[in-house]
Amino acid sequence: MTCTPVPPAHRTKRLAEMATLALAAATTLASCSGSPDPTPIPVASSPRPGSAALPPSAQQGGQVTLQSGWAKAGSGMTAVFGTVVNPGAKDVTLLGGSSPAAADVQIHSMVKQPDGSMKMTQKQGGLTVPAGGSAELTPGADHIMLVNLHSALVNGGDVSLVLRTADGANVEWTVPVRSFAGAEETYAPEDHR
Amino acid sequence: MTGVGRRTLLRTGLLAGGAGVGALAVSRLSDATSAPSRADEEPPPPAHPATMPFRGPRQAGVTDDPQPFAAFVGLDLPAGATKDTCRRLLRVWTDDIDRLMAAKAPLTDLEPELAEVPSRLSITLAVGPGFYDAAGLVPHRPSWLAPLPSFTIDRFDGHWPQTDVLLQIRADSPVAVAHAQRRLVVGAEPLAVQRWVQRGFREPLTSSRPGMPFRNLFGQVDGTVQPRTDGADDALVWLGADGAPAPHGLAGGTALIIRRIAMNLDTWDRADRVARENAVGRRLGSGAPLTGRLETDQPDLRAEDELGFPVIDPVSHMRRAMPAAPHERILRAPYSYDEAPTGRQRSNSGLVFVSYQADPLRQFLPIQRRLAEADLLNVWTTPISSGVYAVLPGALPGEDLGAALLA
Ligand code: HEM
Ligand SMILES: [Cu+2]
Numbered sequence: 397m398t399c400t401p402v403p404p405a406h407r408t409k410r411l412a413e414m415a416t417l418a419l420a421a422a423t424t425l426a427s428c429s430g431s432p433d434p435t436p437i438p439v440a441s442s443p444r445p446g447s448a449a450l451p452p453s454a455q456q457g458g459q460v461t462l463q464s465g466w467a468k469a470g471s472g473m474t475a476v477f478g479t480v481v482n483p484g485a486k487d488v489t490l491l492g493g494s495s496p497a498a499a500d501v502q503i504h505s506m507v508k509q510p511d512g513s514m515k516m517t518q519k520q521g522g523l524t525v526p527a528g529g530s531a532e533l534t535p536g537a538d539h540i541m542l543v544n545l546h547s548a549l550v551n552g553g554d555v556s557l558v559l560r561t562a563d564g565a566n567v568e569w570t571v572p573v574r575s576f577a578g579a580e581e582t583y584a585p586e587d588h589r
Numbered sequence: 590m591t592g593v594g595r596r597t598l599l600r601t602g603l604l605a606g607g608a609g610v611g612a613l614a615v616s617r618l619s620d621a622t623s624a625p626s627r628a629d630e631e632p633p634p635p636a637h638p639a640t641m642p643f644r645g646p647r648q649a650g651v652t653d654d655p656q657p658f659a660a661f662v663g664l665d666l667p668a669g670a671t672k673d674t675c676r677r678l679l680r681v682w683t684d685d686i687d688r689l690m691a692a693k694a695p696l697t698d699l700e701p702e703l704a705e706v707p708s709r710l711s712i713t714l715a716v717g718p719g720f721y722d723a724a725g726l727v728p729h730r731p732s733w734l735a736p737l738p739s740f741t742i743d744r745f746d747g748h749w750p751q752t753d754v755l756l757q758i759r760a761d762s763p764v765a766v767a768h769a770q771r772r773l774v775v776g777a778e779p780l781a782v783q784r785w786v787q788r789g790f791r792e793p794l795t796s797s798r799p800g801m802p803f804r805n806l807f808g809q810v811d812g813t814v815q816p817r818t819d820g821a822d823d824a825l826v827w828l829g830a831d832g833a834p835a836p837h838g839l840a841g842g843t844a845l846i847i848r849r850i851a852m853n854l855d856t857w858d859r860a861d862r863v864a865r866e867n868a869v870g871r872r873l874g875s876g877a878p879l880t881g882r883l884e885t886d887q888p889d890l891r892a893e894d895e896l897g898f899p900v901i902d903p904v905s906h907m908r909r910a911m912p913a914a915p916h917e918r919i920l921r922a923p924y925s926y927d928e929a930p931t932g933r934q935r936s937n938s939g940l941v942f943v944s945y946q947a948d949p950l951r952q953f954l955p956i957q958r959r960l961a962e963a964d965l966l967n968v969w970t971t972p973i974s975s976g977v978y979a980v981l982p983g984a985l986p987g988e989d990l991g992a993a994l995l996a
Contacts, residue, residue: 575775
């Protein structure tokens with residue numbers, strides 16, 4: 397039920413294709429995330445549970461953590477997986493964000509195409525993590541997408557990202573980068589409604 | 590359950606896990622048949638945890654009783670590897686090993702169920718001479734971390750050469766070994782690339798005393814005379830034990846020698862039991878020296894038979910392997926191998942000989958020299974590969990393996 401495996405022969409072509417698509421996606425981020433302001437969020441130096449400058453509601457979103465998080469090594473476009481945990485009393489919705497390593501950070505999900513194949517696309521309305529609960533980010537399902545990497549992410553390295561929540565908080569996560577054979581999903585930007 | 594039976598069960602995680610599953614199944618059944626009294630029922634007892642600690646000043650898998658299944662994996666660093674490559678490799682493996690030994694799946698594992706059966710899994714990481722080249726640490730390389738001299742008995746066929754890194758993976762379950770091996774090798778790419786795998790096995794339940802003698806495929810009791818693993822002989826095994834100076838970054842580590850030794854079962858078949866026992870100087874049944882009754886009896890090297898010949902042959906394996914000086918002792922943890930024969934071979938069997946010692950040059954080399962010079966066992970045995978590695982010290986909480994070496 398997961399992804400569309402891509403034969404190695406097509407990979408080079410696909411990567412180039414993906415980069416173009418990713419660029420297209422990045423330029424349309426403002427419209428599909430519903431945010432009027434697509435400017436990147438500066439990276440905080442350490443994870444923080446919200447900040448004094450943010451409204452009280454932001455404290456909720458700032459509490460979510462990523463457990464057993466990791467990013468797939470690679471170039472062009474790659475994904476972050478793990479378990480997002482929300483210890484707070486209110487649901488938190490992750491909308492997207494930024495990373496010093498990539499042009500854009502998006503929330504993706506896998507959607508069945510008319511031909512029956514599974515393709516990834518931006519998740520409408522973001523990823524909601526229930527109060528006191530968690531949400532799984534796994535290959536072949538919901539994931540965080542790092543779009544247009546500035547340089548390749550290498551096995552054994554680190555990547556940090558900042559995610560913006562619907563209530564205006566920023567959460568910063570740093571995750572290890574790992575080699576991974578899966579998560580070769582095909583991107584379907586035309587699915588953006 | 591008898592005391593012995595219970596201990597045996599607890600010793601093997603596979604059985605312990607199995608017992609837990611059985612208990613669960615039984616309790617489910619009784620749930621179904623006696624639904625009304627459900628609230629009074631006690632929850633099923635948890636499966637016995639059978640995991641080995643990963644965090645600590647020394648790695649697991651050296652002085653621990655060898656688990657019945659093992660894989661030794663030789664890997665090389667890629668061309669152009671640097672200290673950064675080494676550091677990232679050890680970072681990835683530290684996290685993966687930490688999780689696997691706790692019976693948890695590594696981060697990228699899509700078959701977590703295979704990792705979650707506690708099987709007394711131990712994963713021990715060792716580095717070869719090439720690791721020091723890549724890391725720019727050549728001046729710190731211990732003098733013993735180099736290929737052993739070649740011996741006249743050696744017939745290396747190039748299949749299992751010295752590599753830059755070695756993973757020793759041991760467990761009570763072959764599934765746990767296979768899964769850990771696959772995840773560690775795949776997860777390390779492209780920071781390290783697998784060159785070879787040597788699989789081995791031993792009998793799990795034939796021995797209950799430290800040192801874990803087992804029966805090799807010649808039918809011999811192997812592993813009788815060993816340094817003590819309770820701390821008394823630490824200086825023979827561990828680097829930096831008893832205040833002895835350790836090579837840079839290796840205090841708490843040890844030296845590992847791995848030699849693949851073919852055992853010719855076809856020619857062994859032609860030897861009668863008298864000849865076989867004479868070749869080692871010990872009895873096949875009990876493992877006792879030919880001059881004694883019990884496995885633990887001291888051999889009497891001066892005893893003579895009616896004709897005046899020594900009872901223990903001066904060129905028997907035991908006689909030649911015995912220490913000529915008190916420090917000539919090594920901790921052996923060999924595994925049998927029995928691979929599918931190729932061509933017209935009838936069997937492809939032998940020993941993955943593995944020993945740990947603080948100083949291979951002082952401890953191992955004199956023994957191997959004597960054995961190469963003269964040893965009745967050489968009629969049937971042939972070394973076909975050899976490797977020397979430095980087992981890294983353990984990783985303390987929050988630390989990566991090799992932290993002191995790469996500092
Ligand atoms: C296929 C190869 C080998 C076989 C089948 C074999 C078998 C045995 C057996 C049956 C014993 C007697 C019981 C015991 O104390 O464990 C023994 C002892 C021993 N072996 Fe080996 N062995 C092999 C290779 C080696 C090698 C390569 C070395 C080291 C260079 C070695 C070193 C020793 C030592 C140190 C002892 C104990 C001697 C004593 O102090 O009594 N063995 N081996
Ligand atoms: Cu995606």
